[in-house]
Amino acid sequence: MKILRKLNTQENIKKLSIFILLVAFSLTYYNNNIKAQEYQLNYELINTKDMAMATIPEKEETSNHTMSIFQIYKQMITPDKNQDGELIAVELPVKNNSVATLEAPKRIWYLPTEVGRITSYVSASHFALDITSYRGEGEPIYPVANGVISSIYRDSAGANIITVNHNIDGQNYTSQYVHLSSYAPDLYVGKPVTINDYLGFMGTTGRSTGVHLHIALVDCSYTDPNGTCPTLNSFFTYGRQRYYQGFQGLQSVMDVPESWTSR
Numbered sequence: 001m002k003i004l005r006k007l008n009t010q011e012n013i014k015k016l017s018i019f020i021l022l023v024a025f026s027l028t029y030y031n032n033n034i035k036a037q038e039y040q041l042n043y044e045l046i047n048t049k050d051m052a053m054a055t056i057p058e059k060e061e062t063s064n065h066t067m068s069i070f071q072i073y074k075q076m077i078t079p080d081k082n083q084d085g086e087l088i089a090v091e092l093p094v095k096n097n098s099v100a101t102l103e104a105p106k107r108i109w110y111l112p113t114e115v116g117r118i119t120s121y122v123s124a125s126h127f128a129l130d131i132t133s134y135r136g137e138g139e140p141i142y143p144v145a146n147g148v149i150s151s152i153y154r155d156s157a158g159a160n161i162i163t164v165n166h167n168i169d170g171q172n173y174t175s176q177y178v179h180l181s182s183y184a185p186d187l188y189v190g191k192p193v194t195i196n197d198y199l200g201f202m203g204t205t206g207r208s209t210g211v212h213l214h215i216a217l218v219d220c221s222y223t224d225p226n227g228t229c230p231t232l233n234s235f236f237t238y239g240r241q242r243y244y245q246g247f248q249g250l251q252s253v254m255d256v257p258e259s260w261t262s263r
Helices: 002-033 069-077 232-244
Strands: 116-120 129-132 147-154 160-168 171-180 213-218
Touching (some): 147 171, 213 232
Antiparallel strands (some): 116 129, 129 213, 147 160, 171 213
């Protein structure tokens, strides 16, 4: 039994010795036949500035394979410079602004009173809006657009009336203000007026059932001998004709609420 154990021990020692020899041989072979190599970082430089514009990003290799990661990063974030070392400004695409972006919208038409409520709308027989105000004869009347006074008169029934001619982009309009209790001072035919120049005060002169403003607007030039409504009669006739064609006076050029407390 002791002899068997001794033989097993000798065999194990022999196997271990062979294993050690093999390991030693392998290490010696590796050191003698595998030369040390210097591994270098291989990378590509990508032109990030042009990537968005190119269908396939253009890439170029650098000959300096020993550039550090820090140098690569620094190169990528450094702006372009010209030969004198000056920074080259980034050129942005030019946008053509439309007329709407260059000019603020201009309001042309305004309500004729600060406070008002409509009591009668445009019709064939009454081509005008009737407007009342709780301020009564204390309500000032203003032009509905900038223009020139074309007439100041009193009709056969005694109504105080003013008409204003407006030229809007080459189109003539005439606005007529009826039943005024009084006129504003220093008015005369041919005087330019703006939307902020009051013409007079609301009243009930002439054939009227109460204090109100009768305002008509027609797309013609009253008192123009070459126009479509050169006289008062033609003014009303033309207004009735335009009504049947769908023209609604002031309501055709601006939104007129049923009542308001500011222009």
